Amino acid sequence: AQSVTQPDARVTVSEGASLQLRCKYSSSVTPYLFWYVQYPRQGLQLLLKYYSGDPVVQGVNGFEAEFSKSNSSFHLRKASVHWSDSAVYFCALITGNTRKLIFGLGTTLQVQP
Amino acid sequence: NAGVIQTPRHKVTGKGQEATLWCEPISGHSAVFWYRQTIVQGLEFLTYFRNQAPIDDSGMPKERFSAQMPNQSHSTLKIQSTQPQDSAVYLCASSADYYAEQFFGPGTRLTVL
Numbered sequence: 589a590q591s592v593t594q595p596d597a598r599v600t601v602s603e604g605a606s607l608q609l610r611c612k613y614s615s616s617v618t619p620y621l622f623w624y625v626q627y628p629r630q631g632l633q634l635l636l637k638y639y640s641g642d643p644v645v646q647g648v649n650g651f652e653a654e655f656s657k658s659n660s661s662f663h664l665r666k667a668s669v670h671w672s673d674s675a676v677y678f679c680a681l682i683t684g685n686t687r688k689l690i691f692g693l694g695t696t697l698q699v700q701p
Numbered sequence: 702n703a704g705v706i707q708t709p710r711h712k713v714t715g716k717g718q719e720a721t722l723w724c725e726p727i728s729g730h731s732a733v734f735w736y737r738q739t740i741v742q743g744l745e746f747l748t749y750f751r752n753q754a755p756i757d758d759s760g761m762p763k764e765r766f767s768a769q770m771p772n773q774s775h776s777t778l779k780i781q782s783t784q785p786q787d788s789a790v791y792l793c794a795s796s797a798d799y800y801a802e803q804f805f806g807p808g809t810r811l812t813v814l
Binding site for chain 1 (some may be wrong): 732746
């Protein structure tokens with residue numbers, strides 16, 4: 589069965605610092621991978637997606653992620669965080685013929701001034 | 702583009718009452734998905750439709766839960782005889798075609814007293 593693990597439930601960084609949020613997946617086939625962000629009392633917004641090709645994908649607001657098949661990982665990065673980046677970040681995957689997203693439990697990011 | 706619309710945003714029911722949640726997908730999108738979000742379980746897939754036909758309901762509880770898509774402009778999730786454990790945020794998403802990214806609505810927060 590497929591699964592997504594986000595090992596860090598909460599990450600705190602200072603404004604202007606760099607960021608990495610970790611995501612590990614388990615799948616018998618190479619999945620499609622996604623990062624979503626959820627701001628308080630809002631739905632999920634797509635940050636970026638990986639289907640194939642260049643393992644480094646660019647997303648909105650300066651976010652990028654790197655796919656690693658050998659490590660079964662899809663870590664999210666940002667060079668310099670802003671206080672408005674404080675939110676919950678979810679890693680997710682889709683495999684095979686199903687279109688249902690399988691989510692990790694999320695990482696809460698708190699950016700301190 | 703108004704995005705995915707979900708109504709109501711908040712619903713409070715008494716134990717044993719029925720709850721109907723509505724979702725209006727983005728115009729032109731052919732696939733509609735329902736997910737449930739709780740603190741304990743995180744984001745869980747419930748069911749999805751493609752071109753109004755039910756495709757996968759593997760995440761739906763076997764009893765009391767049902768979903769329909771009577772036309773391309775809306776879908777409903779009905780919970781009969783609601784129980785406190787049904788309390789959650791129910792998220793609807795739509796996508797333009799079978800392989801496209803999913804766009805989420807703001808969710809309906811259901812509270813069962």
